[in-house]
Amino acid sequence: MNRFVLADCTSVDAALSQLHDGAVVKAGGVDLLDRMKDGIEEPPKLVNIRNIAELRGIHETDHGLTIGPLATLAEISEHPAIRSQYQILSDACGHAATPHIRNMATVGGNLLQRIQCWYYRSADFQCLRKGKDFCFAFGGLNQYHAIMDYGSCPAVAPSSAAVALLGLNSSVELTSAKRGKRTVGIRELYVVPDANPTKFTVIEPDELLTAIVVPRPTPGTRSAYQKYGEKESFDWAIADAGVVLEMDGNVCRRAVITMGAASPVVRRSAQAEAALAGQPITEETARAAGRASVEGALPLSMNAYKVDLFPVAVYRTILLAAGQRDRDPSAAG
Amino acid sequence: MAKRNQHDPTSGEENPQTQSAADSARNGITRRGFLKGAGLTAAGTALLDGVHAFSSETAGNRKGVTELGPGPVPVRLHVNGAEHVVQIEPRTTLAEALRIHLGMTGTKIICDRGVCSGCTVWLDKMPVNSCMTLAVDAVGHQVTTIEGIAGEGELHPLQAAFVRHDAMQCGFCTPGMVMSCAALLERNASPSEQDVRQAVSGNLCRCGTYPKVFAATLDVAGSTRNA
Numbered sequence: 001m002n003r004f005v006l007a008d009c010t011s012v013d014a015a016l017s018q019l020h021d022g023a024v025v026k027a028g029g030v031d032l033l034d035r036m037k038d039g040i041e042e043p044p045k046l047v048n049i050r051n052i053a054e055l056r057g058i059h060e061t062d063h064g065l066t067i068g069p070l071a072t073l074a075e076i077s078e079h080p081a082i083r084s085q086y087q088i089l090s091d092a093c094g095h096a097a098t099p100h101i102r103n104m105a106t107v108g109g110n111l112l113q114r115i116q117c118w119y120y121r122s123a124d125f126q127c128l129r130k131g132k133d134f135c136f137a138f139g140g141l142n143q144y145h146a147i148m149d150y151g152s153c154p155a156v157a158p159s160s161a162a163v164a165l166l167g168l169n170s171s172v173e174l175t176s177a178k179r180g181k182r183t184v185g186i187r188e189l190y191v192v193p194d195a196n197p198t199k200f201t202v203i204e205p206d207e208l209l210t211a212i213v214v215p216r217p218t219p220g221t222r223s224a225y226q227k228y229g230e231k232e233s234f235d236w237a238i239a240d241a242g243v244v245l246e247m248d249g250n251v252c253r254r255a256v257i258t259m260g261a262a263s264p265v266v267r268r269s270a271q272a273e274a275a276l277a278g279q280p281i282t283e284e285t286a287r288a289a290g291r292a293s294v295e296g297a298l299p300l301s302m303n304a305y306k307v308d309l310f311p312v313a314v315y316r317t318i319l320l321a322a323g324q325r326d327r328d329p330s331a332a333g
Numbered sequence: 334m335a336k337r338n339q340h341d342p343t344s345g346e347e348n349p350q351t352q353s354a355a356d357s358a359r360n361g362i363t364r365r366g367f368l369k370g371a372g373l374t375a376a377g378t379a380l381l382d383g384v385h386a387f388s389s390e391t392a393g394n395r396k397g398v399t400e401l402g403p404g405p406v407p408v409r410l411h412v413n414g415a416e417h418v419v420q421i422e423p424r425t426t427l428a429e430a431l432r433i434h435l436g437m438t439g440t441k442i443i444c445d446r447g448v449c450s451g452c453t454v455w456l457d458k459m460p461v462n463s464c465m466t467l468a469v470d471a472v473g474h475q476v477t478t479i480e481g482i483a484g485e486g487e488l489h490p491l492q493a494a495f496v497r498h499d500a501m502q503c504g505f506c507t508p509g510m511v512m513s514c515a516a517l518l519e520r521n522a523s524p525s526e527q528d529v530r531q532a533v534s535g536n537l538c539r540c541g542t543y544p545k546v547f548a549a550t551l552d553v554a555g556s557t558r559n560a
């Protein structure tokens with residue numbers, strides 16, 4: 001890890017005043033220090049936001065939740081109101097990474113963590129996402145890569161929290177000293193690699209993510225998230241699904257189905273959602289939605305198994321959300 | 334560790350079993366003691382007491398910014414109930430500060446990436462991975478390491494249970510296992526086996542000691558297995 005100046009800040013204004021000349025934000029540091037230890041980034045200055053009290057906390061408002069970006073994954077997963085009304089979010093934050101990482105990792109950092117493609121994470125490979133013009137994954141080891149929507153880079157979206165927050169139609173507040181505040185939806189937060197391979201998110205170098213706003217689900221909404229991995233703990237998802245069902249008795253008025261590890265940017269599956277809208281939730285409709293979720297998938301040389309795994313993840317998570325099935329013992333976390 | 338480069342634990346440090354044999358073989362200067370002494374001299378921790386160290390009181394001056402580094406700066410840490418001032422660069426992790434600067438080598442660095450929890454310590458009783466925590470981020474918190482969970486010359490009941498249940502093989506993951514399970518017992522005096530499994534779900538043991546770790550922890554809790 002390179003040497004750096006650490007600017008320890010205790011207010012948002014102080015942190016914003018430090019964000020220039022290559023300085024980068026450090027929250028929990030789990031992802032940033034990992035990139036620095038692997039030698040793929042060498043920032044001259046880290047702006048430590050971890051001690052900014054105004055960026056902490058989970059607040060219930062008239063319209064839903066406002067979550068400070070420094071709320072940890074553990075705090076979110078254990079929050080009583082989130083556990084009862086926003087299960088998809090407590091599920092996602094409670095099953096990401098390991099218990100100790102969840103004590104350290106902030107939700108802001110989780111949303112903004114970089115891709116885990118092993119070529120990207122190695123200083124020995126200079127690929128598209130590092131400003132060069134080559135992807136090593138298409139002709140190389142791609143078993144954990146994308147099956148959909150990938151264009152020129154099939155590295156998958158890593159954030160579990162994003163899968164849940166997209167399902168809940170959330171947005172983030174971004175703040176800069178010069179331009180003030182703006183609000184961006186979760187999907188719009190992410191830049192697809194074909195639009196700009198080295199950008200990752202729309203956040204500018206002088207901006208801070210200062211809040212996450214989650215609208216309150218309509219009464220009768222049920223939701224869940226499940227993550228499937230190669231191991232029970234430790235690792236990012238190889239397939240994961242977020243399900244939000246607006247129910248009228250057992251009939252689903254509207255469904256939102258989100259997927260993380262299928263594509264470079266977290267996605268909603270319009271096909272899976274259409275398969276459930278207006279239908280009762282049954283084994284059959286849930287399976288049909290699962291199958292629909294991978295329509296148009298184009299697996300790479302080593303990841304065709306994901307085309308089978310995602311439908312299972314989606315179908316079982318629909319039944320979990322509907323209360324017709326327990327949490328899958330073979331799901332990770 | 335399918336997706337991540339795992340450092341070979343045997344390359345970073347000697348096997349604890351051969352280590353202790355080597356230690357007891359020489360009277361006076363032991364290999365570990367020698368290495369620890371060399372590290373401490375270089376760090377010169379004792380000399381720094383009394384200087385204006387970065388601490389929770391100095392953090393957040395009028396402008397709300399305190400700049401540290403890139404070179405070594407004095408930092409005040411509270412470890413196992415004692416206050417220490419260490420001279421460290423901001424990039425120093427808590428695991429490195431403990432092992433290299435304070436000579437507390439009970440905390441192990443294995444993957445150095447947050448993947449194995451071998452480096453588990455408590456920040457105010459909350460278990461975290463010290464390899465992914467900057468030492469300066471421990472300022473203002475009480476750090477507890479494996480050296481600090483028991484009284485002088487005693488074993489923590491959980492350490493005694495690990496011995497009774499033979500809950501270690503190579504021992505490399507053991508300090509982290511003990512810290513994870515002891516943190517669970519602090520939060521929940523009578524955990525179920527499921528709670529113990531959950532508490533160590535980030536602790537990687539290549540020797541497969543998990544069943545005995547569960548048994549030792551449940552033994553201390555006074556619960557029965559599969560409760």
Ligand SMILES: Cc1cc2nc3c(=O)[nH]c(=O)nc-3n(C[C@H](O)[C@H](O)[C@H](O)COP(=O)(O)OP(=O)(O)OC[C@H]3O[C@@H](n4cnc5c(N)ncnc54)[C@H](O)[C@@H]3O)c2cc1C
Pocket residue numbers: 024025026027028029030031032033049069095096097098101104105106107108109110111112113114158159160161203207208209210234235236237446447448
């Ligand atoms: C073993 C392991 C397993 C994991 N498994 C999972 C998993 O299953 N699912 C999952 O989702 N994640 C997983 N993770 C990733 C982990 O959750 C993230 O690394 C963590 O959430 C990052 O949060 P942080 O606070 O440490 O972020 P940092 O490392 O501090 O920051 C991450 C990035 O976001 C930027 N940033 C952070 N906060 C702000 C802000 N408020 N404003 C502007 N920029 C900001 C930083 O500049 C940096 O680029 C895993 C990690 C490990 C080590």
Ligand code: SF4
Pocket residue numbers: 115117118119120127128129134135136137138145152153154155
């Ligand atoms: S998948 Fe993306 S990040 Fe990985 S090597 Fe290809 S371009 Fe780089």
Ligand code: FES
Pocket residue numbers: 441442443444445446447448449450451452453462463464465
């Ligand atoms: S050494 Fe493996 S998690 Fe810290």
Ligand code: FES
Pocket residue numbers: 501502503504505506507537538539540541542
């Ligand atoms: S790794 Fe050897 S005892 Fe756990």
